Amino acid sequence: MNISGITLHPVKARRHSGETSQHVIVKLHTDASITGLGEISDLQELSYLPDLTVLSDELNRLLTGRDVVNRTEILGLIDKRYGTVEPAFRWGVEIALYDALGKLLDQPMYNLLGGRVRDRLRICYPLFPMYERSVAEASLVEVDKRLGQGFDMFRVYICGNLEVEEWFFRELRERHGDVPQIKSLDFSARFDRKTALRVADRLVDLSGTEMVESPVRRADPRALAEVRRALRVPVSEHVWSYAEALRLLDVEALDILNISLAALGGVTAAVELFALAKHTATPTLLGTTQEMSIGTAAVMHVAMATPNIDHPGDAVGPLLYLDDVTTEPVPYADGHAWAPDGPGLGVTLDEDRLVALSHPLYARD
Template sequence: MRITDVKLTAIGIPRLTGFVNKHVIVQIFTDEGVEGIGEMSDFSHLPKYSVDIVDLERTLKQILIGSNPFDISPINVELNGNFPEAMYYYEKGSFIRNGVDTALYDVCAKAMNVSVSDLLGGRIREKMKVCFPIFRHRFMDEVEENIALVRKQYEKGFDVFRLYVGKNVDADEAFLDRVYKEFDGNVRIKSFDFSHLLDWKDALRITRRLSKYPVDLIESPAFRNDFEGLRHFRLQCELPVSEHVWSLRQQYEMIKQDSVDIFNIAPVFIGGMTSARKAADAAGVAGKSVLIGTTQELSIGTTAMSYFGSTLDNLNYISDPTGPELYVGDVVKTKVHYENGYLHLPDRSTVGLGMELDWDQIEQYRVETLSWDDVSVHQLQDRTGQTRV
């Protein structure tokens, strides 16, 4: 079997907040008529430049056409050479490698008439507990909006939430107080997420103030790549500390410094399931736990993460992939399935990823380029259409 063509389709789908995220759908075609699909998720991240999708498609054709899709490892070596790892978790090269890697697994599983699970070594679990995100408060009047959001999602079965914190701590505290009074322990906060926006000392001060309310863990409480700062925070905080993995070198530094308790691993940030499995294995060797992170993917990317997460024996914390619940639409005929706060894997009898493209929806959300709209840094950081300053 040989790859004969590669096609990229850019789409822009609004979130429920009004913020439009741009993604790229990947199609890989073969000489045996088997087609694989993948997702380059959420290019709407800083740094504020865009990838030329026409040029990217041409480049991927040069790399992939003529290759055997089962050569996933050597293809990933080639992709890493062309789109190298960087010490930054929104590195667009990682998004690109992730989309191609996912499509390769889909092609190979379809060619063998098996589920992607069979290529990854089976399943330890059929579902993953996930949490719904509450984005960062900047104004006190946003507390009521977010309490209403918790009510709505709780009715849909989500009973665990993660809270982005640190811009308006008074509002963060007011929100937590309302949650624990109104829901009487039936709603749980998984994490306070600082998103690398604060120095570790400021994050520690805020954590001590807010942790009078129950929380499972603290996420990203130091500036990016401040491994010593993470370690200082961890040694002075009683709660487990989690950090994203965006390169194997960065993970090595966190292991060497003993900076974290939990590695937050998402294929999109490290370049696909192939690299994510390396990161999860490294976490296991270091005696660390894992949770599955997210950039809030659509259903294709979320399904791939569910397959990846189902294989891990050190997935000990509630994970994050709820992206399909945050958008007004999707690009597949049947979205991923959530029930009672769990992300359910497709049935084991499903072939490939188990996702079928919906071209009516794709045409509805298709865009010609990944160029930027007029959005501010705070809108990008907090994934909101809100323009107040």
């Protein structure tokens, strides 16, 4: 089954928060009349926005006529053309390759990855930065809502407004006791070493968090290592490449590898990092860039087939968005998610929704 063409469809999806996110839906067409679906997720996280006309022309020139089975060759061509500039391009195409091949073989994606080792993954729900008291109050309402849906674990983004953040955690415990677990305080690499330790000293015990995520700016791995040694809880860190993971592990800068498929550039890169984590006895968690249902389905298939995932995952994009492009979202229940049933990714594109959400890419202010 050979690739007959690739089309890219930019969409804009609203979040419940009132913000919007940009994505590109990838259609990988084949000479077997099978279309594989992919997603370049949450593009505001990219270092730049691509010219989709140019990107589409280049991908078609590189990949048309290639056999879908030859994934290694195809990903090598993408790497040669784009290098490490934007792994998201690789991610979007690789998902579509797996979806097309799974449809051809009538197998779910997790079987193409070695078979299912679990039937669901526990998921934590994100609470975004509380820059002012009104946002913290809204976050408490969100906790009430998500507890009612079975989510009892949360990841809290920290902005350093300690008066508000301390009020939030005190009020959370006053209302709910120990029921809402805090998986991580996500510092988003926004602090220097001194500030990170001061914020952690104020919030770690109060929140009862299991870990601190990305506590300091990324420029100096040794500064991260110093913070890690000083903290009373483990440090989780996003990694953007195999080489970066090696550097961080070499200076003992992290306790937990936060592995995001979109950030790394796809399934193959993530599988390699999970193998590194197993070899070095490093705990892992499966991170996110808040994908829509196509991207999240791929994340869940990887979760079903990967033994050494040690902490709850973060992929809740379909719950954050008011809009999506599939007929059914990725399933969630009782604070867990799992891979959709069916061949490939197990999701079906809703063409009407794709048209309705179509929107040219735009730069943020």
